[in-house]
Amino acid sequence: MLKKFLKLAGIGFLLGVTICAFITAVSGDPAGVSEHLVTKTESMRTALILQLLLSGIYGACCMGFTILYDLDRLPVTAATFLHCVICIVPFIPLSLFLGWYTSAGEVLIMTSCQIAAFFLIWLIMYLKYRKETAELNRIQKEILRKTDPDKDDK
Numbered sequence: 187m188l189k190k191f192l193k194l195a196g197i198g199f200l201l202g203v204t205i206c207a208f209i210t211a212v213s214g215d216p217a218g219v220s221e222h223l224v225t226k227t228e229s230m231r232t233a234l235i236l237q238l239l240l241s242g243i244y245g246a247c248c249m250g251f252t253i254l255y256d257l258d259r260l261p262v263t264a265a266t267f268l269h270c271v272i273c274i275v276p277f278i279p280l281s282l283f284l285g286w287y288t289s290a291g292e293v294l295i296m297t298s299c300q301i302a303a304f305f306l307i308w309l310i311m312y313l314k315y316r317k318e319t320a321e322l323n324r325i326q327k328e329i330l331r332k333t334d335p336d337k338d339d340k
Contacts, residue, residue, distance in 0.1 A: 187253060195250030202245020203238050210237070220285025237284055244280055248273045255311075262311045270304040 210218035223233040251272045254265040277300065278293055287293045 187256075190256070191250050191253050194252055195246040198249020199242040199246040201249060203242040205245070206238055206241035210234075222285030222288070223283075240280060240284060244276060247276060262315060263308060266304055266308040266311065270301065273304075274300055 219230070219233040219237050223237060224230055227233045227236060248269075251269055254260060254269050255262070257265065260268075274297055278297065281287050281293060281296065287296065
């Protein structure tokens with residue numbers, strides 16, 4: 187499980203850095219980082235490196251903890267809730283520290299979008315598992331019918 191977590195976290199780190207670099211490149215801001223962060227670090231280069239590094243760590247955290255969905259003893263609702271909390275709790279201070287958002291309203295909007303995304307993930311997983319369960323039940327009834335044809339399905 188640890189090996190899988192580390193593999194996913196590594197992929198998440200690369201995704202976090204890549205997404206941050208892409209957003210930085212298309213943002214239209216020549217600096218690529220917030221003035222808030224540049225002021226804190228007193229260097230444009232340090233601010234950019236720090237932003238990429240923290241984005242990578244955040245990506246590693248979010249992607250690594252997708253292993254929660256692999257735990258058989260953890261219901262999909264609990265796994266989704268825990269993964270949501272693990273992703274959102276560090277996002278709020280990180281986004282404020284990096285200056286991605288400057289007001290509580292912006293943070294609230296982005297947090298709401300993340301919660302909506304996790305709800306959508308939960309809904310998709312729930313529907314998938316419900317379909318799989320129905321199919322397994324159908325197969326089980328079919329097998330039972332073949333092994334005991336005199337038995338009534340009621």
